[in-house]
Amino acid sequence: MALPQGKNPLTYAEYLKLDEDIQYEVIDGQIYNMSPSPNVKHQSIAMELSTEFNLFLRNRSCRVLGEIDVCLSDEDDHSKINEWVKPDIVIVCDMNKIRTNHIAGAPDLIVEILSKSTAKVDKMIKFNRYQRAGVKEYWIVDPIHEVIDVFVLKNGLYKHEGTFAQNEVIEVKMFEGLSINLRNVFREEF
Template structure:
């Protein structure tokens, strides 16, 4: 099945019929191609952040998931969903939002790791869409500069909580007792040959 040029002619149910190697996001009627695969550094950072979250969440009801489709509107019927994203990492505390193939509703926290092809989308388009959907906390990770910008939802708008770098520690706002030390996230430079 070929991907249509306009969002108004594709639903999430139709998207699921596409070749499994094809990944797209649809945001506010615009289709975004998700290829090529992320760089090794991108994937290593995602693994380190996921590990930090996973260790903390092992005995708790929230779940950390990576690269899963998220239908922010919360619609359960795939044939009615006309918008979805595929963040690098999500934390979901409402188990009713977790379905077999996707998340239906706004996650509690989303992490996006920038690449040259996604920086504008992550910083502007997704920022606004996540804010509108009610995602409580949004992290934008810049692998090139080894920084993380943290945004906290307050009164329906994101407040910039800070830009973190080096050995700084981020206090995860959605939890009272979780901190993430960036020295665990941005470890030694990964050899580009691997």
């Protein structure tokens, strides 16, 4: 699939006019193709993590969303937005950031599930961009090795809180009382 032609970077307004099946992210002026669709294991992990977050956050002031456009600035003029991402899971606790079709501003927590085509972007480019944007907690899930790296923003920089494997429990720093047993997340064989 060819990248859009024209001026660089692509604006969010231009992106919204593209075919619905075309999905791109734009980070620091670079366009990243989001194809192909995630595999079954990727989707299963995303659903299990979303379920864990949703069960805890139900009836609280935070929302759990999956694969929604996130414009890291709080700009509302789509023609002025030239950077957005589409994380696997986002948690937003400031309802003023939720728009009809996207999130405007940094979410509180982002989860990215690695694939062969996204590993470098998720581990390096998005890591640095989320840190600059002020995303409070960033999780990088490695579905092949069934581990999750958790990073928490402290004094403007991510601190690695640990690498958690299938038989471990993550105590979510952002939400006191929320523990996620990774046996529930990495429970299927594919």
